[in-house]
Amino acid sequence: MTVLDKTAQLTRKDRGRHADRLFWALCVSAGFAVLVILALILITMVKEAYPAFSADFFTSSSWVPNDPDGDGPAKPVYGTLAFLYGTVVVSAIAVIVAVPVSIGIALFLTELAPRRVRTAIVTLIDLLAAVPSVVFGLWGILVVAPALVPVYQGMHDVLGGVPVLGSLFGEPRSSGRTFMTAGLILAIMIVPIITSIAREVFATVPDSDKQAAWALGATRWEMIKGAVLPHSFGGVVGAVILGLGRAMGETIAVALVIGSSVQIAANVFESGYALPAIIVDQWGESTGEFTAALIGMGVVLFVITVLVNLVARFVVRRAEIRMRGASA
Amino acid sequence: MTTTATRPSAAAAPVPADLRRSALPLRRRMTDGFSKGLMGLALLIALIPLGLVIYHVTSRGIAVLDWDFIIDDIPNSARRAGGGMGPAVAGTLLITGAAAAMAIPLGVLGSIYLNEYGKQNALARLIRTMADVMTGVPSVVMGLFIYVSYVLIVKEQSGFAAALALGCLMLPVIIRSSEEMLRLVPDELRQASAALGARRWKTTVSVVLPAAISGIVSGVMLAIARAAGETAPVVLVAGTIFTSNWTLDGANTTLAAQIFKNAGEPFPAAQERAWGAALTLMVIVLVFTVVARLISSRFAIKER
Numbered sequence: 048m049t050v051l052d053k054t055a056q057l058t059r060k061d062r063g064r065h066a067d068r069l070f071w072a073l074c075v076s077a078g079f080a081v082l083v084i085l086a087l088i089l090i091t092m093v094k095e096a097y098p099a100f101s102a103d104f105f106t107s108s109s110w111v112p113n114d115p116d117g118d119g120p121a122k123p124v125y126g127t128l129a130f131l132y133g134t135v136v137v138s139a140i141a142v143i144v145a146v147p148v149s150i151g152i153a154l155f156l157t158e159l160a161p162r163r164v165r166t167a168i169v170t171l172i173d174l175l176a177a178v179p180s181v182v183f184g185l186w187g188i189l190v191v192a193p194a195l196v197p198v199y200q201g202m203h204d205v206l207g208g209v210p211v212l213g214s215l216f217g218e219p220r221s222s223g224r225t226f227m228t229a230g231l232i233l234a235i236m237i238v239p240i241i242t243s244i245a246r247e248v249f250a251t252v253p254d255s256d257k258q259a260a261w262a263l264g265a266t267r268w269e270m271i272k273g274a275v276l277p278h279s280f281g282g283v284v285g286a287v288i289l290g291l292g293r294a295m296g297e298t299i300a301v302a303l304v305i306g307s308s309v310q311i312a313a314n315v316f317e318s319g320y321a322l323p324a325i326i327v328d329q330w331g332e333s334t335g336e337f338t339a340a341l342i343g344m345g346v347v348l349f350v351i352t353v354l355v356n357l358v359a360r361f362v363v364r365r366a367e368i369r370m371r372g373a374s375a
Numbered sequence: 376m377t378t379t380a381t382r383p384s385a386a387a388a389p390v391p392a393d394l395r396r397s398a399l400p401l402r403r404r405m406t407d408g409f410s411k412g413l414m415g416l417a418l419l420i421a422l423i424p425l426g427l428v429i430y431h432v433t434s435r436g437i438a439v440l441d442w443d444f445i446i447d448d449i450p451n452s453a454r455r456a457g458g459g460m461g462p463a464v465a466g467t468l469l470i471t472g473a474a475a476a477m478a479i480p481l482g483v484l485g486s487i488y489l490n491e492y493g494k495q496n497a498l499a500r501l502i503r504t505m506a507d508v509m510t511g512v513p514s515v516v517m518g519l520f521i522y523v524s525y526v527l528i529v530k531e532q533s534g535f536a537a538a539l540a541l542g543c544l545m546l547p548v549i550i551r552s553s554e555e556m557l558r559l560v561p562d563e564l565r566q567a568s569a570a571l572g573a574r575r576w577k578t579t580v581s582v583v584l585p586a587a588i589s590g591i592v593s594g595v596m597l598a599i600a601r602a603a604g605e606t607a608p609v610v611l612v613a614g615t616i617f618t619s620n621w622t623l624d625g626a627n628t629t630l631a632a633q634i635f636k637n638a639g640e641p642f643p644a645a646q647e648r649a650w651g652a653a654l655t656l657m658v659i660v661l662v663f664t665v666v667a668r669l670i671s672s673r674f675a676i677k678e679r
Contacts, residue, residue, distance in 0.1 A: 067574050074485065074491070077481045077485035081485065081546065085512075088517075088520045094523075095523040173668075175421065175422075177661070178657070179605070181638075182432060182604070182634065184634075188638050264394075266403055266404070268406055268409075268411070271410070296512070302635075303635070330611055352513055360507050
């Protein structure tokens, strides 16, 4: 009977079996591509940058990439401390400014805004994330930096005399291209990423907890303080670390507005440099060991951002697991 | 908590609690109002820069932007007025397109592995984490990577190198967003297909992918929009040119790279070109973003 034949066909070893295996292999190798690329980044860059890694690389703040006296006794020095310092200062400013703003927006979106308003605002925040960083840089260097100089001057006049703050808020650069300007531009750029993760975290707070707070007669703020914030602390910390990672790696906007001077200054109104910024700025004029030093800074940047990202993902995931346990 | 509850006694019937907002102590009401005000303020603080950026780019860009600007060659002296961004427009479209052509198939296949085959096994979890980490790798590092692993070997800066770098940046984004979309496809569809005798790959290609395609496309569009605005890798590996190069061989340039180059110049002519290029780039990015949103909202699979 034909029916029996059909049954036999179901288990027939046909070409489809090979297609299945082939497709699987394709997919696995595509997945592997991620691992391969990450490994290659580390290997090829370390190999290329190796000649530049010396004791000076991490401990010196003097950057004299071109041989100062031809074949004379003075050798070029590749000290990256000033750039590390700039990166840390600028990212710190960005995070300090962006975190309260992002958390405020995330709370507004999850706890306060009606649905209609929410979608509109989410679209706007996404739009903020879609603006290319070089456009922020252009806007920063030509519009924001000059406009902020009087503001900096005002802050300096008020706070300049105060003992500790005075050294932080010193005499501002007349160009306005400073640590502070770079930090503020970066803050705008990391707000969307922190907001979107914080929003996800707030959304996982169990409704029962919120309702319990309402039932006890809490005002909206008391509900947020008592039910939402304690629940999402871990996740928000993860979001902040992710924002920090993004801020440290951001290149172009910072390169344009940080002012490009190699120095370690406590004054946030002074110009400086950051790790990614110097790479793009001096790439064109570099050769040999100079290039190796720039690639070396790329390696440092890569290692830092990978670590920061891993930590952030770990923190977010742990917080998520804890929350899922709580809501179950 | 809102009012002092009156104890029901034999004499008085229970008084209903006063739940009106005005019954709250002034301090609690003020903290509440104050916190709401702060949240609104936070929103305003973020939206003002967005408005200002869009305003400045549009108002300054529109002054220089016309058809000639989009097709004319870049003047080879930054201080000279006039000229356009033709080569940069060509380079942006070409390089981003090539990057997408490399990253999309790889990314979608990778996401199929993660969601259809690997699911929660160790390898899939590792790839997922590493894709997240790769999303965080700064674009300048990706540029350096392509420089040491490709440009140094072929000994030529080229548009293709830039496309490779942008492709590497797009890959993890596409993998993760496509995986999210595949996860939304109901298992019943896979089971129905399997019950009809379709093989795994057939099910994936002709049932799962079509069901998730709108979400995948919108994720891909967002990745393309991001890549079009990337600057650092292009500056590092693509070199620069002043006349259009419609091939992937040889030096090339993009709008983003030209904005970076011209923004740092002290000459008004260069700055004007930078604003014009910025407006052109914003329009390209915006078109991709809006189309992505439209696709995802029009054809979204209902979340389970």
